[in-house]
Amino acid sequence: MQQITFGMIGGGTVGSGVFHALDRNGDLLAARLGVRVRLARIAVKALDEPRPYPIPAALLTTDWTAVVHDPQVQVVIELVGGTSIARKVVLAALELGKPVITANKALLSAHGGELFAATRKHGANLYYEASVAGGIPIIKALREGFVGNRITALYGIVNGTCNYILTRMQQEGADFAEVLADAQKQGYAETPPDLDIDGCDAAHKTGLLASLAHGFWVEPKRIYVEGIRHVSKLDLQFARQLGYTIKLLGIVKTLAAPKAKAGARIQVSVYPTLIPKAHVLASVNGIFNAVFVRGDVVGDTLFYGRGAGKDATASAVLSDIADAALDLAHGTHGRVPAFVPHERRGTVAPMDEVVSRYYVRLSVVDRPGVFAKVASILSGAGIGISSIIQPEGHEGETVPVILMLHDAPNAALQKALAKIAKLPAVKAPPVMIRVESCV
Ligand SMILES: NC(=O)c1ccc[n+]([C@@H]2O[C@H](COP(=O)([O-])OP(=O)(O)OC[C@H]3O[C@@H](n4cnc5c(N)ncnc54)[C@H](OP(=O)(O)O)[C@@H]3O)[C@@H](O)[C@H]2O)c1
Structure with missing residues (x-):
């Protein structure tokens, strides 16, 4: 064989x-x-480092260049992480014409343009199934399974740490800081946790999915990102009363379909989102990931599984190993090209222009006339109120007021909130979370 x-x-x-x-x-x-x-x-940093699964010493070296340049090695698997040595490893291998497998979303997000250009220049493929959503074969699904579709919407729960924290806050009525500290103790959150809870990791993955789905390279700086630090247990409680739950969603949506001479105009963003409790994504809990993809031919699809961990991620790397082995064995290294630009003129819409519905929580002094002032600012901005709740009970001298707002551009809403924040009766910065029906 x-x-x-x-x-x-x-x-x-x-x-x-x-x-x-x-x-x-x-x-x-x-x-x-x-x-x-x-x-x-296998190259590692320290030969005697304990490993989750032991690796025979005879296979190990501390010299990665020796592995990449070894004439016997036909394919290089990059599992170092980070963007510095990893970039050198990938470029060195591609320059030798050797296909590369990577699980490194941070590397692809920061240097994808350069790396995919190197694959074309040197005729060697780059495989990256494990870089998004761990064991879920979403890259293969977008690249091969949906090759005959235009992807009109994609909603991803792609960061297990955030989903774990939000799930526990929801289920236990616990505070963000309390759950985060416990998640760190249990190994579900890194120390420091910023890359996950500030939405950067989810943005790396969402950018990759958007690029694949829409066929033009989505620069990380074009992605609008908000993390979950400002989500409070109060918001989860009120969301539940209103029939929603809160998830950190990566969102890729077609805003305007491609025309003859212009590419698609898309939204690419990551932020905490109220989604209906009845939606399938609302039942994706704990460390699990899920990606909901809508194609113009296939309709709605859902992918669910473990987004990280040594075994789930290894499963995705094995899928790339199989593709690379088959491609080399049959001389078909272009069969599953890493990334094929096909909508060169596509654009990412600025967040200001994106239209959403909104949940807004205000802390206001409980006296007559306050609501009339808030409503007048919103109507002056052309923003309609779909419902208002004033739950019983005070938080000190203030009461919470929850507003659900109709569709409005983000810029208009931000301007209105800035005015509302200045009202003397409003005692804390307004909390705003966007609402998606995901239908
Ligand atoms: N962990 C997950 O669940 C997961 C999920 C999806 C994707 N990923 C991605 O997979 C990649 C690897 O993550 P990981 O969690 O496996 O990281 P990790 O446990 O920190 O492993 C990194 C490995 O790189 C080796 N290394 C570091 N510097 C080196 C150097 N200069 N030369 C040779 N080897 C070197 C380390 O050697 P020592 O062992 O000797 O320290 C270690 O074996 C990352 O890009 C990550 O984003 C991880």
Whole structure:
């Protein structure tokens, strides 16, 4: 049986998971592919570092360049993480014409343009199934499964840490800080947690999904990002009373369909969102990820699974290993191109122009006339109120007032909120969370 030889840089959480999974299912893979996969060398930082799954010392080296340049190594797997050594590894391998597999969304987000250009220049493929939503095969689904569709909407719960925190806040009525501290203790959140809770990790993944779905490279700076720090247990409680839950969503939506000479105009953003409790995404809880994709031919689809962890991520890397092995074995390295620009003139709409519905929570002094002033500012901005709730009970000298607002552009809403915040009776900055029906 033909054999394809792989070299891996990184033998940590994911790397050791890949080694273990290949050890366990290598024969199955060979039987299915008709090609045997051999993992010849693995570069790590420290040979004696304890690993989630042990790797035989004979396979290890601390010299990644030796692995990339090893003439026996036909495909390089980058599982180092970060954007500095990882970028060098990927470029060095591509320049040698060797296909590369990576799980590194931060690297692709920061340097995707350069790396995908290198794949075209050197005729070597870049596979990145594990970079978004761990074990969920969403890259393959978008690239191959939906190749005959225009993707009109995509909603992703793609950060397990945020979903875990929001789920526990919802289920236990607990505060953000309390749940975050516990999540860090249990290993569900990093220390420091900023990359996850400020929405950056979700933005890396959402940008990749948007680029694939719409065929033009979405620059990270075009993505509007809000994390979950400002979501309070009060908001989760009120959301529930109104028939919603709150999820951190990556959103990619077509705002204007492509015309003959212009590409699609799309929204690409990450922010906490009220979604109806009855929507399938509302029942995606804990560390789980899900991606809801709507295609113009297929209709609505949903992908669900573990978004991280050594085994789930290894499963995605194995899928890339299989593709790379088959592509090399059959000389079809362009069969699943990494990224094919096809909507060169597509644009990401500025958030100011994006139209949403809104949940707004105000802390106001309980006296007559306050609501009339708030309503007058909103109507002056052309923003309609769909409902208003004033729950019983005080928070000190103030009472909460919850407004649900009709569709309005973000810029108009922000201006109105700035005016409302200046009213003497409004005692804290207004809390605003966008609302999506996801239908
Ligand atoms: N963890 C997850 O659940 C998950 C999920 C999806 C995607 N990813 C992505 O997968 C990638 C790897 O993540 P991870 O969690 O496996 O990271 P990790 O556990 O920190 O492993 C990193 C590995 O890189 C090695 N390394 C660091 N510097 C090196 C150098 N200069 N030369 C050679 N090896 C070096 C480390 O060696 P030592 O072992 O000797 O320290 C370690 O084996 C990242 O891009 C991450 O974003 C991770």
